Amino acid sequence: MKYSIPFVPSSGGFQWVADSVWKVEHAFERAHVEGQTQENTAQRIFFILALIACMFAVLMIFAVKAALFSGVDGVSGAPVSPGARSELVDRNGALLAADGENFILYVDPTDMMASDRPLVKRALIQLLPDVSLETIDKALRGDGRARIAGWLKPSDRARILNYGLPGLIFEPVRVRTYPLGITGASYIGATERGGKGVAGAERALNDDIDLSIAAHGGVPVELAMDLRVQGALENELRAAAVDQQAQGAIGIVTNVRTGEILGMASWPEYDPNRAGSFSENEKKNRAAAAVYEMGSIFKVISVAIGLETGTASINSVFDARAPFKIGSRKISDYHAENRVMTLEDVFIHSSNIGVSQLAESVGIDTMTKFYDNLGLFRAADTELYESARPIIAKKWTASTLASTSFGHAMSISPLAYAQAFGAVANGGYLRPLTVRKHQPGQVLDGARVFSANTSRQMLDLMRINGIRGTGTRANAPGLRVGGKTGSAERVVDGRYLRSSLFSSYVAVFPTDGAIEDDRYMVLIMVDDPKGSKASSGLRTGGFVAAPVAGRVIDRIAPFVGVARKEDKFTQAEWDKAPVVAEVQSGAQSVPAPPAMPVSGGQ
Structure with missing residues (x-):
C-alpha cells in the first residue's frame, strides 16, 4: 500500500504541516507493518521531509509578503483600510490633516410600518433640506434600501439619530479632514475621495502618507511647515x-x-474640507x-x-x-x-x-x-x-x-x-x-x-x-x-x-x-x-x-x-540718511516684446 499526504485547501497551511510531520513520525511503524525494507522507508521519509520543507518555505514567503505589503499596520498589526492615510503634522507636531469618518444615509421602507412613512418623510425633509423631495419619495416607495444622502458628518448623523426614526441605515465612509480649514490649504493640499493625494504635500508625499504603500507603520508625516x-x-x-x-x-x-x-x-x-464649493481660481x-x-x-x-x-x-x-x-x-x-x-x-x-x-x-x-x-x-x-x-x-x-x-x-x-x-x-x-x-x-x-x-x-x-x-x-x-x-x-x-x-x-x-x-x-x-x-x-x-x-x-x-x-x-x-524715491517697472505673467521701450525699475 502506498501512503500519500493529502493537502486540504480549507485547512490552515501550518496545520497541514503539523499533520504531515505526525505522519512522518509514524512512517517507520507503517513500514514494519507492511513489510517494507528500512532503506526504502528512509528514502520515502527523506522525500517527504524535503517536500514539507519546500512547502513551509513557500508559506513563510507568503506570510512575510502579507505582513509587509497587504495593508497591515507594521506597528499594531491591525489591517489597513483601503485609502487609509497617515496624519500630517507640522514641524512641531501640530495636527494638519487626518483621516475621519463621514456617513452615507440609506432608507429601507421594509423596516418600518406603513403608518411610519409619512412621519419619516416629514422628518427627512426637515433634517435634509438639500435632498430633493423626489429622492425621498422614491426611496420610501421602494422595496429595499435606497441611498438618499452622502458624506454626512458625524454631527449630522447624531442629529438625525436623535429623532429615533425607523428604517434609517448609516454606512461609514473614510474621509480626509483638515481641522484648521483654510489655514495652510495650498501648502497641505487635498485628496480625492478614494484617498489619493491630488495637490500640495498630500500629493507630493503620497507614498509616505498612503498606508497601503508606506512602511513606517502609520507614524505621522512631518512637514517643514511651522504652523505659527x-x-x-x-x-x-x-x-x-x-x-x-x-x-x-x-x-x-x-x-x-x-x-x-x-x-x-x-x-x-x-x-x-469643502473643496467643491470653491472655484479653480480660488x-x-x-x-x-x-x-x-x-x-x-x-x-x-x-x-x-x-x-x-x-x-x-x-x-x-x-x-x-x-x-x-x-x-x-x-x-x-x-x-x-x-x-x-x-x-x-x-x-x-x-x-x-x-x-x-x-x-x-x-x-x-x-x-x-x-x-x-x-x-x-x-x-x-x-x-x-x-x-x-x-x-x-x-x-x-x-x-x-x-x-x-x-x-x-x-x-x-x-x-x-x-x-x-x-x-x-x-x-x-x-x-x-x-x-x-x-x-x-x-x-x-x-x-x-x-x-x-x-x-x-x-x-x-x-x-x-x-x-x-x-x-x-x-x-x-x-x-x-x-x-x-x-x-x-x-x-x-x-x-x-x-x-x-x-x-x-x-x-x-x-x-x-x-x-x-x-x-x-x-x-x-x-x-x-x-x-x-x-x-x-x-x-x-x-x-x-x-x-x-x-x-x-x-x-x-x-x-x-x-x-x-x-x-x-x-x-x-x-x-539719518534720506529714503530713496520709489520707482516702478516691469511686467507680469507674459514676456513683453524685447524691443519695446520701458521705464525705470524698482
Whole structure:
C-alpha cells in the first residue's frame, strides 16, 4: 500500500504541516507493518521531509509578503483600510490633516410600518433640506434600501439619530479632514475621495502618507511647515489683499540654509474640507502653479552674478546720465538720477540703466549659464507636483538679456525665484525647496553657484537697501532685515499697463552672523493692488508689499529663534540718511516684446 499526504485547501497551511510531520513520525511503524525494507522507508521519509520543507518555505514567503505589503499596520498589526492615510503634522507636531469618518444615509421602507412613512418623510425633509423631495419619495416607495444622502458628518448623523426614526441605515465612509480649514490649504493640499493625494504635500508625499504603500507603520508625516509661521503669513497676506482689493496675493517663507518651506500662502483662499464649493481660481496655488515676470526683485540675482563673475564690484561705476541704448531701443530709469552711479547706488536706486549695462558686460553666454545653474530654466526643484515651468525667450539677444536683468522677458514661479534667491543668501548653494522637515544631522544637497564672499556682499547690500533704500518699510526693529522691492507692470494685449502693477518685496533676515547660519527669506507679492493705499497712487512694492513682509518678520522672529539686536548698519549716520524715491517697472505673467521701450525699475 502506498501512503500519500493529502493537502486540504480549507485547512490552515501550518496545520497541514503539523499533520504531515505526525505522519512522518509514524512512517517507520507503517513500514514494519507492511513489510517494507528500512532503506526504502528512509528514502520515502527523506522525500517527504524535503517536500514539507519546500512547502513551509513557500508559506513563510507568503506570510512575510502579507505582513509587509497587504495593508497591515507594521506597528499594531491591525489591517489597513483601503485609502487609509497617515496624519500630517507640522514641524512641531501640530495636527494638519487626518483621516475621519463621514456617513452615507440609506432608507429601507421594509423596516418600518406603513403608518411610519409619512412621519419619516416629514422628518427627512426637515433634517435634509438639500435632498430633493423626489429622492425621498422614491426611496420610501421602494422595496429595499435606497441611498438618499452622502458624506454626512458625524454631527449630522447624531442629529438625525436623535429623532429615533425607523428604517434609517448609516454606512461609514473614510474621509480626509483638515481641522484648521483654510489655514495652510495650498501648502497641505487635498485628496480625492478614494484617498489619493491630488495637490500640495498630500500629493507630493503620497507614498509616505498612503498606508497601503508606506512602511513606517502609520507614524505621522512631518512637514517643514511651522504652523505659527504659516498663520502669521496668511493673516498678514489676507489683510493686505483685502485692503488692497487685489486680484491675488502670494507669500512664502523659507529657511535659505536648508531649503525648507516654513510657510506658503496663496490668496484667494479655500477650505479643503469643502473643496467643491470653491472655484479653480480660488484653489490655485499661485506660489507654485503660476508664473510671473518678477520685476526689480530680480536685480538681486543680476547683481550677484555681476559680483561673482568679477565683472563688477560694489564700487564699480555705471553711467546713468542718459538712457541705455540697445539698437533702436532705449532703457530708462523711472526716477532718473542722471548721474554716474556705483553698483551700490544702482541697487538702492533700482536703476534699469545700470543693471542693463552690468548684464551687457557679463555677456549672454555667462548670464544665461548662471540662470540655468540657478534653476530658472526649469520648474522649481521641489516635491510639489504643481510646480510650474518657466516661460523663457526662444532666442537670446542683447535686448532680451537687458530685459531679464531687471525682471522682464522671463516668467518664473515665485517658488523658482525663492530657490534662486536662497543661493544668493545662504553662502552660494542652490538647494531644492522642500515641504519635508529636515531631520537633525541630515546632509544638505546643493551645488555651489556663488562664493561665500558674493553672498556676504549681497546680504550687506540688501541690508543697506533696507536702511537707506525703498525697503525701509520692512525694517522690523532689531531684526537686521534686508531686501529688495519690485513693482512690475502687467502685460495687457502685449503691452505694459502702468495702471496695473504686480507689487512685491523679497526680504532676508538676519543679514548678519556666520554665512552658514540659518536665515530666512520672506517673499510677498500682491497682484494688482488698488485699495486704500493704491487710491493715493502708492501701489508700488515699497508701499504695498514691504510693510507686509516687515509685519510677518516681526511676528515670526521668535518662532524661528532670531533675537533682536543692533548691527553695524544702525548707527546714527545710517538712520539719518534720506529714503530713496520709489520707482516702478516691469511686467507680469507674459514676456513683453524685447524691443519695446520701458521705464525705470524698482
